[in-house]
Amino acid sequence: MPPLSALWTPRQKLPHHPGMDESLTTIGFDADDTLWQSEQFYRLTEDRFAGLLAGHGDGPDISARLLAAERRNLALYGFGVKGFTLSMIETALELTQNAAPGALMRQILDIGREMLAHPVETLPGVLPTLEALAPRFRLVLVTKGDLFDQERKLAASGLGELFDAVEIVSDKTQAVYERVFSRHGDGPARAMMVGNSLKSDILPAIAAGSTGVFIPHDLTWVHEHAEAPETDPRFFRLERFADLLGLVDDLA
Template identity: 70%
Template sequence: MTQLTTIGFDADDTLWQNETFFRLTEERFAALLAEHGDLPSIRARLLETEKRNLQFYGFGIKGFTLSMIETALELTDNDAPASLVRDILTFGREMARHPVEPLAEAAETLERLAGRYRLVLITKGDLFDQERKLAASGLGELFQAIEIVSDKTEATYAKVFDRHGDGPARAMMVGNSLRSDVLPALAAGAWGVHVPHELTWEYEHAEAPLEAPRFRRIEGLADLPALIETIEG
């Protein structure tokens, strides 16, 4: 068994709450446009707009806010009042100021692993917002490297684990998204550990690669040290 030396961690909804604030904002957005549809239909329309805009705006609050404005214009046949656009911009600013709530066992788990492995935070999204959340979380000093990337792909993990570790073969990626944290890490040759979160953005959903030899699933971060001991056995 190749010795594990490096562990990558996702940030949003792996180490701290994030999707909760997006869901609450979606509800507020749908309430503004209630005469144009119910919550499920407006959420579905917004999701399609977000997916379409990822190539232009990337991931994060700014792209989400612009997608809300675009969706509002589509739903109102380009007749959205300026006051509605102003309300949406206010929602975006409030999201950018929301408090950071570390998930249970996040700090304790990182502290247990920090002395034995190189810990690397690998997160995607807006640079300014991700830096803000990391600073507010109080977890930054536990990582030997921070990587804020535009997207998470097989190539991303190969480069990050080569740069900050001993390559993907001796690395593990831990996160709540099968699509972004697990599948591309496995494709790069690393271990991929799925830590489900009760709320995960629909875009990040994917089938679990149950047949992959290096795929594992745990119920919470507190289970990670024991899993690693089993793997290194």
């Protein structure tokens, strides 16, 4: 039988949560594809990029080469649009054997710049849920990526005033969650992390001693895929962001 944590549904009362020494006081939230749309803009840009290089390979091969470049460059450029744009340029040079014309480089820079100006679309249920939680808990935004871009999206989302703290980090690790939840809360054991990435939002937060709440998104970058810790009592999966209110009440 699957563990209780994997089967939580609204209005289901849970037994005392064994992962918490004391009551929940702090809730961390991922940003991209948890609070607002993000990956869809990468997918659309990737399709445009493949179209620009159509004479040098088919779509799947171009996408595979781009993904390989992104993974190689993460340690140098980090996460975000700027690193993605540089990876597109590197892939274009590889595919054209360093003969990519300046006009093509300009087009790639232009579509990268467009990504940095795309509108911010909050996901269903986010605003009313955060508004309901903000008076009761410390809310902390924990996101990785380019500093300027993440600050822009937070400002454009209209959600900024609901957070007690914002942490824009180069990566999300156990040590990062230990530091963030100790700095802005009462330690990891009294904190919950909510996000759409098992690899970045859930697994390292649970390793730090927090509760991890996984809310899948239809589009999640393949680099963020990981196995769900279904047997861990601190792991919960929700289908809708709005269901977070019921889960929090049941764990309290």
